[in-house]
Amino acid sequence: MTHTSRHLKLVGAALLAASALVAAQQPAVPAPQTGVSGRISGESSGTPPRIAVPDLLALSTDRETTEAARTIAQVLWDDLNYEREFYMIPRDTYKSIPAAATIDTVPFDRWRELGADAVVIGTVQRAATGIRVEIRVYSVKSRTSEFGREYTGSAANPRLYAHTMSDELHETQFSLRGVARTKLTFSSDRNREAVVGTVERRDVKEVYVTDYDGANPRRITINRALNVFPNWSPDGRSIIYTSYRTGVPDILISNIFAGTMETPTKATGQNWLPVFSPDGKRIAFTSNRDGNPEIYVMNRDGSDVRRLTNNPEIDSTPTWSPSGTQIAFASGRTGTPQIWVVGVDGAGLRRVSAESYADRPTWSPAPFNEIAFSARSGPGFDIKVLNIEKGETRQITFGEGTNESPAWAPNGRHLAFSSTRAGRLQIFTVDRDGRNIRQITRDGNNQTPNWSQ
Amino acid sequence: MRKAKALLVLVLLMTVVVAACNKSKPPVARPMPPPMTSGGGDTPPRPPEPPKPVAEPTIVVPPMPADDTISSRTIDELNRDSPLKPLFFGLDSSDVSAEGQQVLQANAAVLKKYPGMQVTIEGHCDERGTAEYNLALGERRALAAKNYMVSLGIAADKVKTVSYGKEFPFDAGHDDNAWSKNRRAHFVITAK
Numbered sequence: 220m221t222h223t224s225r226h227l228k229l230v231g232a233a234l235l236a237a238s239a240l241v242a243a244q245q246p247a248v249p250a251p252q253t254g255v256s257g258r259i260s261g262e263s264s265g266t267p268p269r270i271a272v273p274d275l276l277a278l279s280t281d282r283e284t285t286e287a288a289r290t291i292a293q294v295l296w297d298d299l300n301y302e303r304e305f306y307m308i309p310r311d312t313y314k315s316i317p318a319a320a321t322i323d324t325v326p327f328d329r330w331r332e333l334g335a336d337a338v339v340i341g342t343v344q345r346a347a348t349g350i351r352v353e354i355r356v357y358s359v360k361s362r363t364s365e366f367g368r369e370y371t372g373s374a375a376n377p378r379l380y381a382h383t384m385s386d387e388l389h390e391t392q393f394s395l396r397g398v399a400r401t402k403l404t405f406s407s408d409r410n411r412e413a414v415v416g417t418v419e420r421r422d423v424k425e426v427y428v429t430d431y432d433g434a435n436p437r438r439i440t441i442n443r444a445l446n447v448f449p450n451w452s453p454d455g456r457s458i459i460y461t462s463y464r465t466g467v468p469d470i471l472i473s474n475i476f477a478g479t480m481e482t483p484t485k486a487t488g489q490n491w492l493p494v495f496s497p498d499g500k501r502i503a504f505t506s507n508r509d510g511n512p513e514i515y516v517m518n519r520d521g522s523d524v525r526r527l528t529n530n531p532e533i534d535s536t537p538t539w540s541p542s543g544t545q546i547a548f549a550s551g552r553t554g555t556p557q558i559w560v561v562g563v564d565g566a567g568l569r570r571v572s573a574e575s576y577a578d579r580p581t582w583s584p585a586p587f588n589e590i591a592f593s594a595r596s597g598p599g600f601d602i603k604v605l606n607i608e609k610g611e612t613r614q615i616t617f618g619e620g621t622n623e624s625p626a627w628a629p630n631g632r633h634l635a636f637s638s639t640r641a642g643r644l645q646i647f648t649v650d651r652d653g654r655n656i657r658q659i660t661r662d663g664n665n666q667t668p669n670w671s672q
Numbered sequence: 673m674r675k676a677k678a679l680l681v682l683v684l685l686m687t688v689v690v691a692a693c694n695k696s697k698p699p700v701a702r703p704m705p706p707p708m709t710s711g712g713g714d715t716p717p718r719p720p721e722p723p724k725p726v727a728e729p730t731i732v733v734p735p736m737p738a739d740d741t742i743s744s745r746t747i748d749e750l751n752r753d754s755p756l757k758p759l760f761f762g763l764d765s766s767d768v769s770a771e772g773q774q775v776l777q778a779n780a781a782v783l784k785k786y787p788g789m790q791v792t793i794e795g796h797c798d799e800r801g802t803a804e805y806n807l808a809l810g811e812r813r814a815l816a817a818k819n820y821m822v823s824l825g826i827a828a829d830k831v832k833t834v835s836y837g838k839e840f841p842f843d844a845g846h847d848d849n850a851w852s853k854n855r856r857a858h859f860v861i862t863a864k
Contacts, residue, residue: 417860418751421840445839448804461807466792467834468807489834491807505808507815512808535808549805555764556805576764578802593802598846600802623802637803667803 257365259337259358259392268336270305272296276318278344287350287377288343294378298385298399308335330359349374354384378434396630401431402671403635404449404458405646409663412443426460433659439473448492451671453499461491483521492536496543503537503546514548527565538582547580547590558592579624584631591625591634602636615653624667635668742786747861755782756859766812768820780824790863793817795835798851810835817857
């Protein structure tokens with residue numbers, strides 16, 4: 220019981236953060252109140268459980284409630300499908316199965332007939348603060364509820380209820396950290412504003428944030444300049460990026476909840492491609508301050524700057540190892556850009572890629588020890604993943620459009636990247652095995668994604 | 673062709689004359705002692721002829737030579753049809769070619785002629801490089817152009833650099849022709 224309530228509190232805190240981003244003006248957050256956790260199993264061991272997610276039951280007849288009932292079911296289905304731990308029974312195959320009259324009266328025979336191992340039954344009703352959502356996951360075989368939650372909160376973003384359920388279900392059933400409540404940040408010209416003061420038309424690029432599935436886009440920067448290569452702080456409260464708002468590239472930090480900004484470099488030279496260390500205290504970046512693009516590390520407040528590379532060729536695009544002790548980067552020191560690794564203390568420099576051109580190394584979270592990167596392939600680029608221990612490289616995309624700027628999901632199971640495969644430059648996500656490609660953005664050109672922790 | 677050359681020489685000469693007139697003070701006759709009238713029957717020495725006043729040159733409005741329009745045009749107008757030409761680079765390269773050197777020599781000559789002129793050299797790249805690495809490559813291109821200008825005697829503080837990587841292509845195409853136009857150091861006049 221102690222363990223459960225602590226768990227629920229933690230979830231509440233995470234929800235608070237997520238909800239503040241989605242609808243800062245809404246104080247009410249979905250607060251889980253109940254918890255039952257049994258194991259849902261498939262037909263036989265090794266078979267993923269077959270699960271059905273029919274529309275939730277709207278216990279109030281107003282439009283907001285009925286729409287929430289439908290939205291939550293669809294989004295939950297999508298969220299669960301994303302991690303591929305369940306076999307998701309297509310929602311249109313059980314339209315004819317009558318809705319449960321109450322959350323406790325489920326027509327199990329019909330679900331059994333469909334071949335479902337589990338069915339999600341839930342209700343939505345109006346509450347003083349917004350809506351109350353109750354959810355149960357029944358084992359069709361045992362006819363018992365193996366997972367139960369009740370949430371109350373704002374009706375402004377019903378998707379968040381589904382994301383929370385999905386993450387909690389993955390956690391309890393598979394000890395898996397789902398990504399349903401994570402966010403993507405990227406750079407976009409969707410606002411269609413032009414840079415001021417140039418004779419050619421040049422499109423402004425601003426930093427945006429969306430849910431992991433592309434919903435709820437929000438603009439972060441408003442300076443009518445190039446704002447590119449955004450990167451999350453580990454606590455999800457800040458975004459660090461390269462901004463040209465002063466006319467040259469420099470590092471800015473936007474604290475997205477506080478609405479404040481930090482300028483750590485104090486305009487020393489030109490600085491770009493900043494990334495937070497895993498503990499959020501240090502920043503690795505590229506700078507020309509000594510006359511040539513080199514890799515540097517500094518504290519978040521700009522103090523204690525240390526130069527990591529010293530080479531007449533280009534050194535660029537740093538990324539931290541999960542432990543924060545090593546940095547991978549791209550260097551042209553052997554004639555073409557390749558991925559190199561060096562200790563944060565400057566020791567142990569070594570080359571790890573053997574491509575015709577490799578850039579944007581992105582170190583995976585533990586337990587995977589991999590570096591994703593962009594590799595030149597024909598006239599464009601493809602995403603590849605290097606297993607550092609084995610020294611093996613596998614390809615994720617295969618020449619459909621040009622594919623660049625990979626970024627790992629916090630659970631290491633997915634990658635976001637930018638691709639021209641659908642025409643304009645858009646953000647896509649893909650699973651670590653190259654399957655399950657999803658288009659995330661559709662408006663304008665969108666590039667250089669980064670995934671929140 | 674010959675006629676054009678003659679006209680150019682004439683225009684240049686006139687420019688020199690006009691410049692000379694503007695800069696030096698008009699000649700003034702030096703005061704001379706009065707001629708001696710008494711004394712020997714010799715012919716008194718003739719005073720030297722007073723210098724002839726230099727005729728004011730007739731002001732003819734010549735067709736404006738191309739670079740004189742610099743002072744009369746706004747910075748935006750200049751950048752729209754710039755006297756400073758871009759130089760182009762090879763794939764993945766920031767080396768200034770022989771052709772590029774000629775472009776930079778001509779650009780340096782313009783900067784020398786207009787000492788108030790300040791420029792920013794923008795480094796641009798084609799889409800065959802990554803968004804990330806291209807920022808460094810563009811920086812190296814802009815810097816290579818700047819360093820060559822400085823070697824020609826242009827003060828380093830007149831030339832700023834900035835890299836845009838592949839963010840602002842000049843040609844939106846996806847072929848060799850577009851790519852070759854997008855690998856450039858592009859000069860923007862910021863003051864004149």
